Amino acid sequence: MTNERPDLGFGEELDAFDPKAWDPADKKKREPRAPKAVTRQAAEATGFQSREPKSPSSPDRRRRTGRNVQFNLKAKPETIEAFCRIADRKGWGLGETLEEAVMLLEREISGTS
Numbered sequence: 001m002t003n004e005r006p007d008l009g010f011g012e013e014l015d016a017f018d019p020k021a022w023d024p025a026d027k028k029k030r031e032p033r034a035p036k037a038v039t040r041q042a043a044e045a046t047g048f049q050s051r052e053p054k055s056p057s058s059p060d061r062r063r064r065t066g067r068n069v070q071f072n073l074k075a076k077p078e079t080i081e082a083f084c085r086i087a088d089r090k091g092w093g094l095g096e097t098l099e100e101a102v103m104l105l106e107r108e109i110s111g112t113s
Helices: 012-014 024-029 036-045 078-092 094-110
Strands: none
Touching: 078 094
């Protein structure tokens, strides 16, 4: 077994490499960045999907409430949309909306108001 490393085929290029050629001052000589509107337009033209929220006015349903148990279930998309629509209309979080719905169903089942 030898300690000699195999030739990867770019040794001469590394010998000729000059680190001073990568001077940070060269960054200042580069072209300025394109305006955000131009960048956004190019991204949309190529089909890029942004992860940024579409509108900053979307409701924030996260609150510190002491609710700490997760409840997962499957539902039809239209049921979930209606549930979220009710929560948004009332200004409630999703946990609060569930609690209100359960309370109303219990009242209906027990026959009290």
